[in-house]
Amino acid sequence: MHTLVAAVDWHLLKQRIFEPNHPFVTALIRTVYIAVVAQILGVALGLASALMQMSHLRVLRFLSYVYVLLVRGTPLLVQIFFMYYGANLLLGFTLFPRTVNFGLFSLDGVIVAGIVALAVNEGAYMSEIIRAGISSIDRGQMEAAKSVGMRYSLAMRRIVLPQAARVIVPPLGNEFNGMIKNTSLLAFIGVYEMFLDAEQGYSVTFKPVEYFIGVAFWYLVLTTIWTLIQVQIERKLGASEREEDEGWAQRLLGLPTTAR
Protein backbone atom coordinates (compact mmCIF):
# COMPACT_ATOMS: atom_id res chain seq x y z
CA MET A 1 0.00 0.00 0.00
CA HIS A 2 2.69 2.36 1.05
CA THR A 3 4.84 1.55 -1.91
CA LEU A 4 1.95 2.13 -4.33
CA VAL A 5 1.41 5.67 -3.15
CA ALA A 6 5.11 6.30 -3.24
CA ALA A 7 5.19 4.95 -6.80
CA VAL A 8 3.17 7.90 -8.13
CA ASP A 9 5.50 10.42 -9.69
CA TRP A 10 3.76 13.54 -8.39
CA HIS A 11 6.03 15.81 -10.29
CA LEU A 12 5.19 14.09 -13.59
CA LEU A 13 1.47 14.05 -12.80
CA LYS A 14 1.54 17.77 -12.03
CA GLN A 15 3.34 18.32 -15.29
CA ARG A 16 0.81 16.27 -17.28
CA ILE A 17 -2.06 18.22 -15.78
CA PHE A 18 -0.82 21.76 -15.41
CA GLU A 19 2.05 22.09 -17.84
CA PRO A 20 0.87 20.64 -21.15
CA ASN A 21 3.69 20.51 -23.65
CA HIS A 22 3.45 21.44 -27.28
CA PRO A 23 2.68 17.95 -28.71
CA PHE A 24 -0.07 17.55 -26.12
CA VAL A 25 -1.68 20.87 -27.00
CA THR A 26 -1.60 19.93 -30.68
CA ALA A 27 -3.20 16.59 -29.79
CA LEU A 28 -5.86 18.33 -27.70
CA ILE A 29 -6.79 20.69 -30.51
CA ARG A 30 -6.96 17.71 -32.85
CA THR A 31 -9.26 15.89 -30.42
CA VAL A 32 -11.58 18.90 -30.36
CA TYR A 33 -11.87 19.41 -34.09
CA ILE A 34 -12.24 15.70 -34.78
CA ALA A 35 -15.10 15.53 -32.27
CA VAL A 36 -16.81 18.64 -33.64
CA VAL A 37 -16.57 17.67 -37.30
CA ALA A 38 -17.55 14.06 -36.65
CA GLN A 39 -20.56 15.20 -34.62
CA ILE A 40 -21.74 17.59 -37.32
CA LEU A 41 -21.42 14.92 -39.99
CA GLY A 42 -23.07 12.42 -37.65
CA VAL A 43 -26.08 14.70 -37.22
CA ALA A 44 -26.37 15.09 -41.00
CA LEU A 45 -26.16 11.32 -41.50
CA GLY A 46 -28.61 10.77 -38.68
CA LEU A 47 -31.10 13.19 -40.24
CA ALA A 48 -30.83 11.44 -43.60
CA SER A 49 -31.26 8.06 -41.96
CA ALA A 50 -34.21 9.25 -39.86
CA LEU A 51 -35.98 10.64 -42.93
CA MET A 52 -35.31 7.39 -44.78
CA GLN A 53 -36.78 5.45 -41.89
CA MET A 54 -39.98 7.49 -42.14
CA SER A 55 -40.17 7.24 -45.92
CA HIS A 56 -42.97 5.27 -47.52
CA LEU A 57 -40.40 3.62 -49.81
CA ARG A 58 -39.63 0.22 -48.36
CA VAL A 59 -36.08 0.14 -49.79
CA LEU A 60 -35.10 3.31 -47.97
CA ARG A 61 -36.59 2.11 -44.72
CA PHE A 62 -34.75 -1.18 -45.08
CA LEU A 63 -31.38 0.47 -45.82
CA SER A 64 -31.71 2.75 -42.84
CA TYR A 65 -32.73 -0.14 -40.62
CA VAL A 66 -29.72 -2.23 -41.66
CA TYR A 67 -27.39 0.74 -41.16
CA VAL A 68 -28.61 1.37 -37.63
CA LEU A 69 -28.59 -2.32 -36.77
CA LEU A 70 -25.04 -2.92 -38.03
CA VAL A 71 -23.50 0.20 -36.56
CA ARG A 72 -25.13 0.01 -33.17
CA GLY A 73 -24.56 -3.71 -32.92
CA THR A 74 -20.81 -3.82 -33.50
CA PRO A 75 -17.88 -2.34 -31.57
CA LEU A 76 -16.81 1.14 -32.60
CA LEU A 77 -13.22 0.00 -32.48
CA VAL A 78 -13.92 -2.60 -35.17
CA GLN A 79 -15.69 0.01 -37.29
CA ILE A 80 -12.72 2.34 -37.00
CA PHE A 81 -10.35 -0.44 -37.98
CA PHE A 82 -12.33 -1.43 -41.07
CA MET A 83 -12.93 2.17 -42.11
CA TYR A 84 -9.19 2.74 -42.31
CA TYR A 85 -7.79 -0.65 -43.29
CA GLY A 86 -10.86 -2.46 -44.64
CA ALA A 87 -10.67 -1.39 -48.27
CA ASN A 88 -7.00 -2.30 -48.42
CA LEU A 89 -7.28 -5.65 -46.68
CA LEU A 90 -10.46 -6.86 -48.31
CA LEU A 91 -10.52 -5.22 -51.73
CA GLY A 92 -6.93 -4.22 -52.29
CA PHE A 93 -7.30 -0.51 -52.87
CA THR A 94 -6.56 2.53 -50.76
CA LEU A 95 -9.64 4.45 -49.63
CA PHE A 96 -7.78 7.09 -47.65
CA PRO A 97 -4.47 8.37 -49.11
CA ARG A 98 -1.68 9.57 -46.86
CA THR A 99 -2.96 13.13 -47.04
CA VAL A 100 -6.32 14.38 -48.20
CA ASN A 101 -6.42 17.82 -49.78
CA PHE A 102 -9.50 19.95 -49.06
CA GLY A 103 -8.34 22.95 -51.06
CA LEU A 104 -7.91 25.43 -48.22
CA PHE A 105 -6.19 22.87 -46.01
CA SER A 106 -5.19 19.25 -46.03
CA LEU A 107 -5.50 16.50 -43.44
CA ASP A 108 -3.76 13.19 -42.83
CA GLY A 109 -5.74 10.39 -44.42
CA VAL A 110 -5.88 8.55 -41.14
CA ILE A 111 -7.58 11.53 -39.49
CA VAL A 112 -10.14 11.70 -42.27
CA ALA A 113 -10.77 7.97 -41.91
CA GLY A 114 -11.16 8.43 -38.17
CA ILE A 115 -13.61 11.30 -38.58
CA VAL A 116 -15.66 9.33 -41.11
CA ALA A 117 -15.75 6.27 -38.86
CA LEU A 118 -16.88 8.30 -35.87
CA ALA A 119 -19.45 10.15 -38.01
CA VAL A 120 -20.90 6.93 -39.42
CA ASN A 121 -21.14 5.51 -35.91
CA GLU A 122 -22.70 8.68 -34.55
CA GLY A 123 -25.18 8.85 -37.44
CA ALA A 124 -26.81 5.60 -36.33
CA TYR A 125 -27.40 6.90 -32.82
CA MET A 126 -28.53 10.31 -34.06
CA SER A 127 -30.90 8.59 -36.46
CA GLU A 128 -32.89 7.19 -33.56
CA ILE A 129 -32.78 10.46 -31.64
CA ILE A 130 -33.91 12.55 -34.61
CA ARG A 131 -36.62 10.07 -35.57
CA ALA A 132 -37.97 10.18 -32.03
CA GLY A 133 -37.81 13.99 -32.13
CA ILE A 134 -39.75 14.20 -35.37
CA SER A 135 -42.32 11.62 -34.22
CA SER A 136 -42.95 13.69 -31.11
CA ILE A 137 -44.36 16.51 -33.25
CA ASP A 138 -48.12 16.29 -33.70
CA ARG A 139 -49.17 15.00 -37.12
CA GLY A 140 -51.44 18.02 -37.45
CA GLN A 141 -48.41 20.30 -37.81
CA MET A 142 -47.39 18.62 -41.07
CA GLU A 143 -51.00 18.46 -42.23
CA ALA A 144 -51.49 22.17 -41.64
CA ALA A 145 -48.35 22.86 -43.66
CA LYS A 146 -49.55 20.64 -46.49
CA SER A 147 -53.00 22.23 -46.41
CA VAL A 148 -51.52 25.62 -47.33
CA GLY A 149 -49.62 24.12 -50.23
CA MET A 150 -46.24 23.33 -48.73
CA ARG A 151 -44.34 20.37 -50.06
CA TYR A 152 -42.89 17.76 -47.71
CA SER A 153 -39.34 19.11 -47.75
CA LEU A 154 -40.39 22.70 -47.11
CA ALA A 155 -42.79 21.66 -44.36
CA MET A 156 -40.05 19.57 -42.73
CA ARG A 157 -37.57 22.42 -42.86
CA ARG A 158 -39.84 25.24 -41.79
CA ILE A 159 -42.40 23.61 -39.55
CA VAL A 160 -41.46 20.18 -38.19
CA LEU A 161 -37.68 20.24 -37.68
CA PRO A 162 -37.56 23.59 -35.83
CA GLN A 163 -40.03 22.15 -33.32
CA ALA A 164 -38.32 18.75 -33.19
CA ALA A 165 -35.02 20.52 -32.39
CA ARG A 166 -36.23 21.18 -28.86
CA VAL A 167 -36.62 17.47 -28.30
CA ILE A 168 -33.42 16.56 -30.13
CA VAL A 169 -30.97 19.00 -28.55
CA PRO A 170 -30.69 17.55 -25.01
CA PRO A 171 -29.79 13.98 -26.12
CA LEU A 172 -27.60 15.45 -28.86
CA GLY A 173 -25.62 17.18 -26.15
CA ASN A 174 -25.07 13.89 -24.39
CA GLU A 175 -24.00 12.33 -27.66
CA PHE A 176 -21.36 14.99 -28.14
CA ASN A 177 -20.08 14.36 -24.66
CA GLY A 178 -19.61 10.73 -25.63
CA MET A 179 -18.05 11.74 -28.91
CA ILE A 180 -15.32 13.72 -27.15
CA LYS A 181 -14.26 10.58 -25.31
CA ASN A 182 -14.76 8.25 -28.27
CA THR A 183 -12.10 10.14 -30.22
CA SER A 184 -9.62 8.35 -27.94
CA LEU A 185 -10.33 5.14 -29.88
CA LEU A 186 -8.65 6.69 -32.92
CA ALA A 187 -5.34 6.10 -31.15
CA PHE A 188 -5.85 2.50 -32.29
CA ILE A 189 -5.25 3.44 -35.95
CA GLY A 190 -2.56 5.96 -35.08
CA VAL A 191 -4.29 9.33 -35.05
CA TYR A 192 -2.15 11.52 -32.86
CA GLU A 193 -4.84 12.85 -30.52
CA MET A 194 -4.79 13.22 -26.73
CA PHE A 195 -4.99 9.56 -25.89
CA LEU A 196 -2.21 8.47 -28.24
CA ASP A 197 -0.05 11.22 -26.78
CA ALA A 198 -0.60 9.68 -23.34
CA GLU A 199 -0.12 6.15 -24.55
CA GLN A 200 3.18 6.95 -26.21
CA GLY A 201 4.31 8.81 -23.13
CA TYR A 202 3.66 5.92 -20.82
CA SER A 203 5.15 3.34 -23.16
CA VAL A 204 8.56 5.04 -22.91
CA THR A 205 8.37 5.98 -19.24
CA PHE A 206 6.37 2.99 -17.93
CA LYS A 207 4.33 5.41 -15.85
CA PRO A 208 0.73 4.74 -16.95
CA VAL A 209 -0.85 6.13 -13.77
CA GLU A 210 0.51 9.63 -14.34
CA TYR A 211 -0.19 9.65 -18.06
CA PHE A 212 -3.71 8.22 -17.87
CA ILE A 213 -4.81 10.36 -14.93
CA GLY A 214 -3.31 13.34 -16.73
CA VAL A 215 -5.17 12.70 -19.98
CA ALA A 216 -8.39 11.81 -18.15
CA PHE A 217 -8.19 15.19 -16.46
CA TRP A 218 -8.11 16.91 -19.83
CA TYR A 219 -11.07 14.91 -21.15
CA LEU A 220 -12.87 16.01 -18.01
CA VAL A 221 -11.99 19.62 -18.78
CA LEU A 222 -13.38 19.33 -22.31
CA THR A 223 -16.59 17.58 -21.27
CA THR A 224 -17.12 20.03 -18.42
CA ILE A 225 -16.78 23.00 -20.75
CA TRP A 226 -19.27 21.31 -23.07
CA THR A 227 -21.69 20.62 -20.22
CA LEU A 228 -21.66 24.31 -19.34
CA ILE A 229 -22.39 25.21 -22.96
CA GLN A 230 -25.13 22.58 -23.08
CA VAL A 231 -26.80 24.02 -19.97
CA GLN A 232 -26.88 27.42 -21.64
CA ILE A 233 -28.39 26.03 -24.84
CA GLU A 234 -31.04 24.11 -22.96
CA ARG A 235 -31.83 27.11 -20.79
CA LYS A 236 -32.38 29.13 -23.94
CA LEU A 237 -34.72 26.53 -25.40
CA GLY A 238 -36.49 26.29 -22.06
CA ALA A 239 -36.88 30.06 -21.92
CA SER A 240 -38.73 30.31 -25.23
CA GLU A 241 -40.88 27.43 -24.07
CA ARG A 242 -41.87 29.29 -20.92
CA GLU A 243 -42.52 32.40 -22.96
CA GLU A 244 -45.06 30.47 -24.97
CA ASP A 245 -46.73 29.45 -21.76
CA GLU A 246 -48.48 26.21 -20.94
CA GLY A 247 -49.96 26.06 -24.44
CA TRP A 248 -47.00 23.93 -25.40
CA ALA A 249 -47.62 21.21 -22.90
CA GLN A 250 -51.27 21.30 -23.79
CA ARG A 251 -50.51 20.94 -27.46
CA LEU A 252 -48.35 17.90 -26.80
CA LEU A 253 -51.09 16.31 -24.74
CA GLY A 254 -53.68 17.26 -27.31
CA LEU A 255 -55.83 19.17 -24.84
CA PRO A 256 -57.92 22.17 -25.80
CA THR A 257 -56.43 25.46 -24.66
CA THR A 258 -58.20 27.33 -21.92
CA ALA A 259 -59.39 30.91 -21.97
CA ARG A 260 -57.20 33.73 -20.86
Place this chain on the structure above:
Amino acid sequence: MSTNGAPIVKAEEVEKYFGRNHVLCGVSLEVKRREVVCIIGPSGSGKTTFLRCINHLERIDSGRIEVNGHLIGYRAGKNGELVEDSERNIARQRSEIGFVFQRFNLWPHKTALQNIIEAPVRVRKAKPEDAIAQGEALLARVGLADKRNAYPGRLSGGQQQRVAIARALAMRPALMLFDEPTSALDPEMIGEVLEVMQELAAEGMTMVVVSHEMGFAREAADRIVMMDGGVIVEEAPPAQFFAAPAHERTKQFLSKIL
Protein backbone atom coordinates in the same frame (compact mmCIF):
# COMPACT_ATOMS: atom_id res chain seq x y z
CA MET B 1 -79.07 31.41 -53.87
CA SER B 2 -76.28 33.15 -55.66
CA THR B 3 -74.68 30.05 -57.04
CA ASN B 4 -73.59 29.78 -60.61
CA GLY B 5 -71.51 27.95 -63.17
CA ALA B 6 -69.64 24.69 -62.94
CA PRO B 7 -69.34 22.99 -59.56
CA ILE B 8 -66.17 23.80 -57.64
CA VAL B 9 -66.20 20.41 -55.92
CA LYS B 10 -67.38 17.37 -57.78
CA ALA B 11 -67.03 14.07 -55.93
CA GLU B 12 -68.17 10.89 -57.64
CA GLU B 13 -68.64 7.54 -55.94
CA VAL B 14 -65.75 8.09 -53.52
CA GLU B 15 -64.74 4.96 -51.61
CA LYS B 16 -62.24 4.79 -48.81
CA TYR B 17 -61.02 2.01 -46.56
CA PHE B 18 -59.00 2.21 -43.37
CA GLY B 19 -57.64 -1.30 -43.40
CA ARG B 20 -60.77 -3.47 -43.49
CA ASN B 21 -62.96 -0.65 -42.30
CA HIS B 22 -65.08 0.69 -45.19
CA VAL B 23 -65.42 4.34 -44.16
CA LEU B 24 -66.69 5.87 -47.39
CA CYS B 25 -69.01 3.70 -49.43
CA GLY B 26 -69.65 5.67 -52.60
CA VAL B 27 -70.04 9.32 -51.69
CA SER B 28 -71.07 11.72 -54.46
CA LEU B 29 -71.42 15.43 -53.85
CA GLU B 30 -71.34 18.61 -55.88
CA VAL B 31 -70.66 22.01 -54.42
CA LYS B 32 -71.30 25.10 -56.52
CA ARG B 33 -69.37 28.32 -56.40
CA ARG B 34 -70.44 30.58 -53.49
CA GLU B 35 -72.40 27.74 -51.94
CA VAL B 36 -72.16 26.87 -48.24
CA VAL B 37 -72.65 23.19 -47.52
CA CYS B 38 -72.83 21.75 -44.02
CA ILE B 39 -72.10 18.08 -43.51
CA ILE B 40 -73.59 16.58 -40.38
CA GLY B 41 -73.87 13.08 -39.04
CA PRO B 42 -72.92 10.87 -36.11
CA SER B 43 -69.26 10.26 -35.31
CA GLY B 44 -67.83 7.52 -37.48
CA SER B 45 -70.14 8.43 -40.34
CA GLY B 46 -67.16 9.35 -42.55
CA LYS B 47 -67.87 13.08 -42.77
CA THR B 48 -64.42 14.22 -41.62
CA THR B 49 -62.70 11.61 -43.78
CA PHE B 50 -64.68 12.79 -46.79
CA LEU B 51 -63.72 16.39 -46.12
CA ARG B 52 -60.05 15.42 -45.83
CA CYS B 53 -60.30 13.62 -49.17
CA ILE B 54 -61.34 16.88 -50.86
CA ASN B 55 -57.84 18.31 -50.41
CA HIS B 56 -56.16 14.91 -50.54
CA LEU B 57 -55.09 14.74 -46.92
CA GLU B 58 -56.52 11.24 -47.35
CA ARG B 59 -56.08 9.04 -50.38
CA ILE B 60 -59.19 7.54 -51.90
CA ASP B 61 -59.52 3.94 -52.99
CA SER B 62 -61.95 4.48 -55.84
CA GLY B 63 -64.15 7.14 -57.38
CA ARG B 64 -62.88 10.61 -58.21
CA ILE B 65 -62.85 14.11 -56.81
CA GLU B 66 -62.49 17.21 -58.92
CA VAL B 67 -61.81 20.63 -57.48
CA ASN B 68 -62.11 23.61 -59.78
CA GLY B 69 -62.44 21.28 -62.74
CA HIS B 70 -59.22 19.36 -62.03
CA LEU B 71 -58.83 15.95 -60.47
CA ILE B 72 -57.23 16.25 -57.06
CA GLY B 73 -54.57 13.86 -55.86
CA TYR B 74 -54.69 11.79 -59.02
CA ARG B 75 -54.22 12.01 -62.74
CA ALA B 76 -55.44 9.73 -65.48
CA GLY B 77 -52.90 7.03 -66.35
CA LYS B 78 -52.31 5.39 -69.75
CA ASN B 79 -55.37 3.17 -69.60
CA GLY B 80 -57.62 5.74 -68.01
CA GLU B 81 -56.96 4.40 -64.53
CA LEU B 82 -56.16 6.91 -61.82
CA VAL B 83 -52.60 7.15 -60.54
CA GLU B 84 -51.41 9.37 -57.71
CA ASP B 85 -50.37 12.81 -58.91
CA SER B 86 -46.96 14.41 -58.36
CA GLU B 87 -46.26 16.04 -55.03
CA ARG B 88 -45.83 19.37 -56.80
CA ASN B 89 -49.29 19.25 -58.41
CA ILE B 90 -50.98 18.13 -55.22
CA ALA B 91 -49.29 20.93 -53.29
CA ARG B 92 -50.31 23.51 -55.90
CA GLN B 93 -53.94 22.41 -55.76
CA ARG B 94 -53.95 22.38 -51.98
CA SER B 95 -52.66 25.95 -51.96
CA GLU B 96 -56.02 26.97 -53.47
CA ILE B 97 -58.08 25.12 -50.89
CA GLY B 98 -58.25 26.46 -47.35
CA PHE B 99 -58.51 23.90 -44.56
CA VAL B 100 -59.43 24.66 -40.97
CA PHE B 101 -58.72 21.90 -38.46
CA GLN B 102 -60.61 20.90 -35.37
CA ARG B 103 -57.47 21.38 -33.26
CA PHE B 104 -56.32 24.54 -35.10
CA ASN B 105 -52.82 23.16 -35.78
CA LEU B 106 -51.22 26.55 -35.58
CA TRP B 107 -47.43 26.38 -35.64
CA PRO B 108 -46.42 27.03 -32.03
CA HIS B 109 -42.93 28.31 -32.84
CA LYS B 110 -44.33 31.15 -34.95
CA THR B 111 -46.33 34.22 -33.95
CA ALA B 112 -49.88 34.79 -35.18
CA LEU B 113 -48.62 36.96 -38.02
CA GLN B 114 -45.81 34.56 -38.92
CA ASN B 115 -48.33 31.72 -39.09
CA ILE B 116 -50.34 33.73 -41.60
CA ILE B 117 -47.52 34.94 -43.84
CA GLU B 118 -45.54 31.68 -43.92
CA ALA B 119 -47.29 30.15 -46.92
CA PRO B 120 -47.74 33.34 -48.97
CA VAL B 121 -44.00 34.05 -48.62
CA ARG B 122 -42.62 30.51 -48.90
CA VAL B 123 -45.11 28.93 -51.29
CA ARG B 124 -46.41 31.87 -53.34
CA LYS B 125 -43.10 33.78 -53.10
CA ALA B 126 -44.96 36.96 -52.16
CA LYS B 127 -42.85 39.92 -51.08
CA PRO B 128 -42.60 39.86 -47.28
CA GLU B 129 -43.89 43.44 -46.97
CA ASP B 130 -46.93 42.61 -49.10
CA ALA B 131 -47.59 39.43 -47.14
CA ILE B 132 -47.28 41.31 -43.85
CA ALA B 133 -49.72 43.98 -45.00
CA GLN B 134 -52.18 41.30 -46.10
CA GLY B 135 -51.58 39.35 -42.87
CA GLU B 136 -52.32 42.38 -40.74
CA ALA B 137 -55.49 43.03 -42.70
CA LEU B 138 -56.58 39.43 -42.16
CA LEU B 139 -55.85 39.63 -38.44
CA ALA B 140 -57.99 42.77 -38.27
CA ARG B 141 -60.73 41.00 -40.17
CA VAL B 142 -60.88 38.17 -37.61
CA GLY B 143 -60.71 40.74 -34.80
CA LEU B 144 -57.17 40.01 -33.63
CA ALA B 145 -55.15 42.96 -34.86
CA ASP B 146 -53.61 43.33 -31.38
CA LYS B 147 -52.40 39.71 -31.32
CA ARG B 148 -50.02 40.16 -34.24
CA ASN B 149 -46.92 39.16 -32.26
CA ALA B 150 -48.51 36.66 -29.89
CA TYR B 151 -47.46 33.03 -29.99
CA PRO B 152 -50.30 30.49 -30.26
CA GLY B 153 -49.62 29.33 -26.69
CA ARG B 154 -50.63 32.80 -25.53
CA LEU B 155 -53.96 32.72 -27.36
CA SER B 156 -57.25 31.24 -26.29
CA GLY B 157 -58.73 28.41 -28.34
CA GLY B 158 -61.18 30.75 -30.04
CA GLN B 159 -58.39 33.17 -30.91
CA GLN B 160 -56.21 30.35 -32.22
CA GLN B 161 -58.99 29.12 -34.46
CA ARG B 162 -59.55 32.63 -35.83
CA VAL B 163 -55.82 32.91 -36.59
CA ALA B 164 -56.05 29.51 -38.29
CA ILE B 165 -58.90 30.78 -40.47
CA ALA B 166 -56.82 33.85 -41.33
CA ARG B 167 -53.88 31.59 -42.20
CA ALA B 168 -56.05 29.64 -44.62
CA LEU B 169 -57.49 32.83 -46.14
CA ALA B 170 -54.02 34.25 -46.73
CA MET B 171 -53.64 31.94 -49.72
CA ARG B 172 -56.80 33.45 -51.24
CA PRO B 173 -58.45 30.04 -51.57
CA ALA B 174 -61.33 29.41 -53.94
CA LEU B 175 -62.80 27.00 -51.41
CA MET B 176 -62.69 26.70 -47.64
CA LEU B 177 -63.05 23.38 -45.83
CA PHE B 178 -63.85 23.37 -42.10
CA ASP B 179 -63.40 20.21 -40.06
CA GLU B 180 -65.48 20.59 -36.90
CA PRO B 181 -63.95 24.02 -36.30
CA THR B 182 -65.66 24.58 -32.96
CA SER B 183 -65.60 21.09 -31.43
CA ALA B 184 -62.38 21.64 -29.51
CA LEU B 185 -63.50 24.98 -28.09
CA ASP B 186 -64.94 25.91 -24.75
CA PRO B 187 -68.61 26.88 -25.17
CA GLU B 188 -68.08 30.60 -24.60
CA MET B 189 -65.61 30.78 -27.49
CA ILE B 190 -67.70 29.05 -30.12
CA GLY B 191 -69.59 32.24 -30.97
CA GLU B 192 -66.55 34.27 -31.99
CA VAL B 193 -65.45 31.60 -34.46
CA LEU B 194 -68.93 31.07 -35.91
CA GLU B 195 -69.24 34.82 -36.35
CA VAL B 196 -66.11 34.90 -38.52
CA MET B 197 -67.42 31.96 -40.53
CA GLN B 198 -70.78 33.59 -40.98
CA GLU B 199 -69.15 36.74 -42.31
CA LEU B 200 -67.14 34.65 -44.73
CA ALA B 201 -70.28 32.93 -45.94
CA ALA B 202 -72.01 36.28 -46.35
CA GLU B 203 -69.10 37.51 -48.46
CA GLY B 204 -69.68 34.65 -50.86
CA MET B 205 -66.90 32.26 -49.93
CA THR B 206 -67.52 28.70 -51.03
CA MET B 207 -67.51 26.59 -47.89
CA VAL B 208 -67.87 22.97 -46.91
CA VAL B 209 -68.32 22.69 -43.17
CA VAL B 210 -68.36 19.55 -41.07
CA SER B 211 -70.06 20.67 -37.88
CA HIS B 212 -72.46 19.92 -35.11
CA GLU B 213 -73.42 23.59 -34.85
CA MET B 214 -77.03 23.39 -35.94
CA GLY B 215 -77.52 27.11 -35.42
CA PHE B 216 -74.80 27.86 -37.93
CA ALA B 217 -76.13 25.22 -40.33
CA ARG B 218 -79.62 26.69 -40.15
CA GLU B 219 -78.52 30.26 -40.71
CA ALA B 220 -75.49 30.13 -42.97
CA ALA B 221 -75.84 26.95 -44.99
CA ASP B 222 -77.44 26.72 -48.40
CA ARG B 223 -77.63 22.98 -48.13
CA ILE B 224 -77.29 20.39 -45.41
CA VAL B 225 -75.87 16.97 -46.09
CA MET B 226 -76.51 14.15 -43.66
CA MET B 227 -73.98 11.32 -43.64
CA ASP B 228 -74.20 7.99 -41.87
CA GLY B 229 -72.28 4.77 -42.26
CA GLY B 230 -70.11 6.13 -45.07
CA VAL B 231 -72.92 7.28 -47.33
CA ILE B 232 -74.94 10.44 -47.83
CA VAL B 233 -78.35 9.67 -46.37
CA GLU B 234 -80.09 12.87 -47.29
CA GLU B 235 -79.43 16.41 -48.49
CA ALA B 236 -81.72 19.39 -48.46
CA PRO B 237 -81.85 23.16 -47.84
CA PRO B 238 -81.86 23.86 -44.08
CA ALA B 239 -85.50 24.90 -43.78
CA GLN B 240 -86.70 21.71 -45.36
CA PHE B 241 -84.05 19.60 -43.67
CA PHE B 242 -84.96 20.64 -40.15
CA ALA B 243 -88.72 20.95 -40.66
CA ALA B 244 -89.34 17.79 -42.61
CA PRO B 245 -86.42 15.37 -42.71
CA ALA B 246 -87.21 12.66 -45.22
CA HIS B 247 -85.11 9.88 -43.84
CA GLU B 248 -85.73 7.92 -40.66
CA ARG B 249 -82.02 8.01 -39.77
CA THR B 250 -82.01 11.80 -40.06
CA LYS B 251 -85.03 12.09 -37.78
CA GLN B 252 -83.32 9.94 -35.16
CA PHE B 253 -80.12 11.95 -35.38
CA LEU B 254 -81.86 15.31 -35.17
CA SER B 255 -83.98 14.21 -32.24
CA LYS B 256 -80.80 13.41 -30.35
CA ILE B 257 -78.91 16.61 -30.98
CA LEU B 258 -81.62 19.28 -31.13
